[in-house]
Amino acid sequence: MPSSSDGGPVDVANAAEPIRNTVKSPHGRWPALPEALAALTGAGSLLALLSAGEANAPALGALSVTTVLALWGVRRALRDASALKRSAAALEAATDSVRDARRRARDFAESSTDWFWETGPDHRYVYVSDRLTTILGRDPRSVLGHSLLDLAQLVEDSATWAEYKADIEAGEPFHELEVTFEDASGRRFFLQLSAVPVRGPDGRFQGYRGSGVDMTAETLALVEARFMQAVVHDAIDSISEGFVLFSADGRLLICNERYRQAYPTIADLLVPGTTFAQILRAAAERGGHEIDGDVGDWVEQRLKRHLEHSAPVNGLLSDGRWYRISEHATGTGGVVKLLMDITELKTREEELAGQTCRLESTVSALSESERRYRQLVEMAPYGIVIWDRVAIRFANTAAASILGVGAGGLSDVPLAPFLEKGDRLEARLSTAADGNGQQVECEAIRPSGERRFLEVRASPAVYRREPAVLLILNDVTDRRRVEGELQRAQKMEAVGRMAGGIAHEFNNMLTAIGGFARLAERSPGDEARVVTCVQEIAKASERAAALTGQLLDFSHRRVSEEHEVVGVAQVLRDLKVFLKPLISAGIDTTIDIRDEDAHTLVNPVTLNQALLNLALNARDAMPGGGALTIALTVETPDSAFFARHGSLRPGPYAVVRVADRGCGVPQAIRDRVWEPFFTTKEPGKGTGLGLWMVYGTAQQAGGVVEMESEEGQGTTFSVYLPAVPPPEPAAPIDSLTLGEGESAAILLVDDETSVRTYLRIALEEAGCVVTEAADGVEALERYDEAGGLFDAVVTDVSMPRMNGPDLARALEERNPHLRILFLTGYASKETAAGLTAQAGRHIVMKPVPPERLLQALRDLMAD
Structure with missing residues (x-):
């Protein structure tokens, strides 16, 4: 029987009992093994026997089979417990390593200038680094939302978002998704996101891990840089001098249109990217320069001079004009080249050769001009x-x-x-x-x-x-002055061309006036016949007055050039008179007035001229004859019209359409027809100001002009003018008297006997006492003879010996408060303003009917 450590016998059955209890623990877990090991402390000798094997076979033979198996199980459990302990230690070390790695990754994420984020499989954020909160100054969820799909509202281009959304929903990686938004203060943010998908061992999508970049500063800097680039390019294109900039490697960077005009033979090569050497060779091959010797040598020498930035030179370029050519080095190693047109100076130099003083002045001016070019933007003419x-x-x-x-x-x-x-x-x-x-x-x-x-x-x-x-x-002050002169010249040319038609119309009117006067003279006792003749004479006189008024309109001799309420229908009827001598016999002209009450607030002078210009353009578009239609309607344009012309106020418009069936306007020049001085006519046939003046007339009246044209089918110009209510009719004058019981002593002055007689009779019928004078000198004599006892003076403006204004100044010395009524057939706005600047001075345009004469006299006496 085995013995214990103290030499006593060992009870194997009792020693194995705790082991069996431990192994058979109801928990079945390894943490019960320490108890089993403690129980085996007294069974050490049995284990030693088992370890000895066959040497102790007799002793083992004394044990039961059950006991031996239990002891073998305990040994195996001890070996497994030792291995588990070693695994637990390894697991703890690995866990510490992973924890350290996670801390390092998080530290890197938080210290980065960018930010990191992570989503779950439903695309909702599960992690966003604190860096984004610092950038935005708020909770990121208030901007980015709770899911990647919430970014839709921050992507400006819907098509771009559709592409990124498809990748996100498919779990594909995406890069540089740009989002933008404004905070409450109006500050804009530009962010850029990129991500890769996360997949599990089974390949299933588990979400995204990504990063973001704050692109705000870079984006705003790029916008400002592009703006400044646009400003510089606009300024360079606006100057009147040629400008070109080459890079350090000799490639063209910037070239304005004025520079290209100076080199017409190589203008197609003056585009960014072309090298200076290529430009020189093309110039030599196309004959843009006179070259003595080999072309290659000339190109090499010219390129060397270009790189050395020699002093300014004068040259006659291929456009036939003289330029001062200057080349200057830039700070980055490039070259700026400037062309100053000195053709006029060159001509003057040749004319003043030998006159040293003026030559020095010219050279000084050129030097000063050279210094100005060094400050290109600052010295731009715009x-x-x-x-x-x-x-x-x-x-x-x-x-x-x-x-x-x-x-x-x-x-x-x-x-x-x-x-x-x-x-x-x-x-x-x-x-x-x-x-x-x-x-x-x-x-x-x-x-x-x-x-x-x-x-x-x-x-x-x-x-x-x-x-x-x-x-x-x-x-454009000087240009406006020149344009005004050209407009007046054009207008007077039109008046001259209309002289034949005016003479024809006046002869018709004079025939009627003279004929009816003779008929009335032959039968003075036939009252009905005399009244009829007199009425017809009055009508013809009114037609003549209207024709004269229109002629004065076209020559700008009206008293007023301000806007006034104008009946457009009457303007078109009057226009037909002027068109008679100007429209070819093969052109059928139709005036189609569909709204008699069409009125607008416009300058009648410029409106007449504008419509005449459109009619003459239509005539020129139909050299072989055709149909010309001038129609008048009142319309309320649709919303598309006001969308095209955002500055116009909604409401009804008086629309005049001038339509022809001519050649039409070519598509290539339709955008240029409104430009001043642009014309397709031969030199001397047009100034290019006609349509420009039409456009200006409509714009000044608060309207617009539109053009519809089809090549070979004709053109329609539509003039839209804001419609206004017609003016209230003037109250009729019931009496040809100054008033009940009223009378006035009038000094009447006019050099035309018939006119003076008519005016005397009209005034005497109104109860006035009239003293006549044939001119200003005689008027002063009559004034002094009567002792100045006159209530008013009615005088013509233009008279021999002493005219009306001089008479007024002479009478003012005698009586500063004397009232004076001026009569004139024509007067400019400035002249009329000068005559009526003083109180008690009025002016009336001839011809003047009795009613208007007496009303003017009443107003004068009441002033």
């Missing part, structure tokens, strides 16, 4: 202004000069004080900041009080990340 709708934030030298202030005088000052009706113009120009570009003509008011005419083009811009307006100012 004013460039950045206006943030509050104040002017930037203005170049040209803008300061146009507005009459010194350098720097336009910084941080309001725009309105420099413009006529500045508040209203500011409101209109400010809409350009929202993308609604504007182009207006206005008057600039300099601090000195001088006025200049400007063309102002407004485009959207950005100033300090806020919407602003880019204004391009073009001083």
Whole structure:
């Protein structure tokens, strides 16, 4: 029997009992093994026997089979427990390593300038790094939402979002998804997201892990850079000098149209990317330069001079004009080339050869001009202004000069004080900041009080990340003066061409007047016959007066050129008289008036001229004859019309359509027909101002002109003018007297005996006491003879010896308060204003019927 450690016998059955109890623990778990090991402390000898094997076979033989099997199970359990302990230690070490790795990854994510995020399989965010909260200054969920699919509202282009959404729903990786939004303060954010899908061991989609980049600063910087690039290009294209810029490697970067015009033979090569060497060789091959010797040597020498930036030279270029050519190095190693047109200076130099003083002055002017070109944008002839709708934030030298202030005088000052009706113009120009570009003509008011005419083009811009307006100012004062002269010349040419028709019409009227007068003279006792003849004479006289008035309209000799309520139907009827001598016999002219009550607020002078220009253009479009229709309607245009012309107010419009069946306007030039001085006619046949004047007339009246044309089918011009109610009819004059019991002593002065007699009779019938004089000298004699006892003077303006204005000045010395009524057949607006500037002075246009004469006299006496 085995013995214990103290030499006593071992009870194997009792020693194995705790082991069996442990192995058979109801929990069946390894944590019960320490108890089993403790129970085996007393069974050490039995284990030793088992380990000894056959050597202890006799001793083992004494044990039961059950006991031996139990002991073998305990041994196996001890070995497994040791292995488990080693595995647990390894697992703990691995867990610590993973935990450290996670902490490092999170630290990297939080310290990055970008941010990281993760979603579940339903695309909802399960993790977003704190960096995004710092960037946005708020909870990211308030911007990005709770799911990747919430980004739809932050992607500006729906088509782009559709592509990214398809990838997200398919669990595909995506890159550089751009989103943008504004916070409550109006600040814009530009973010960019990229991600890869996460898949489980079975390949199933478990979500996304991705990163994001804040692109706000880079995007805004790019926008501002593009804006400045556009400003520079616009300024360069606006100058009158040729400008070209080459890079350090000799490639063309920028070239304006004026430079291309100077080199017509190589203009097609003057595009970005072309090398200077290629341009030189093409110029040599196309004959743009006179070359002595080998072309290759010339190109090499010219290229060397280009790179060395030699002093300015004068040259006769292929467009036939002289230029001063300057080349300058840029800070980046490129070359700027400037062309100044000195053709006129060159001609003057040749004319003044030998006159040293003037030659030195010219050279000095050229040197000064050379220095100006070094400040290209600052010295541009067009004013460039950045206006943030509050104040002017930037203005170049040209803008300061146009507005009459010194350098720097336009910084941080309001725009309105420099413009006529500045508040209203500011409101209109400010809409350009929202993308609604504007182009207006206005008057600039300099601090000195001088006025200049400007063309102002407004485009959207950005100033300090806020919407602003880019204004391009073009001083057109001199051009307006020349245009006015050309318009007057064109108008007088039209009047001259109408002289035959006017003479024909006047002869008809004179025939009627003379004929009816003779008929009345032959039968003075036949009252009915005399009344009929007199009425016909009056009608013919009124027609003659109307024809004279129209002739004065076309020659700008009316007293007023302001807008007034005009009956358009009558204008068209009057127009037909002028068209008679101008329209060819093969052209069938129809005046179709569909609305007799069509009235508009317009300058009748310019409206007459505009419609005549359209009719003459129609005539020229039908050299072989055809149909010309001038129709008048009152319409309320549809919404599409007002969408095309956003500045027009809704409502009814008087529409005059001038339609022909001529050759039509070619598609290539339809956008240019409204430009001033653009014409397709032969030199001397047209100034190019006709349609431009039509457009200006409609625009000044608050309307617009539209053109519809088809080549070979004809053209229709539609003039839209805002319709207004007709004026109230003047109250009829019931009496040809000054008033009950009233009388007046009148000094009547006119050099035409028949006119003076008519006026005397009309005044005497009204109860006036009339003293006659044939001119101003005789009038002074009659005045002095009567002791100045006159209530008023009625005098013609144009008379021999002493005219009406001189008579008025002479009478003013005698009686400053004497009332004077001027009569004249024609007078300009300026002349009329001068005659009536003083109180007690009125003017009436001849011919004047008795009613209007007496009403004018009443108004004069009441003044």
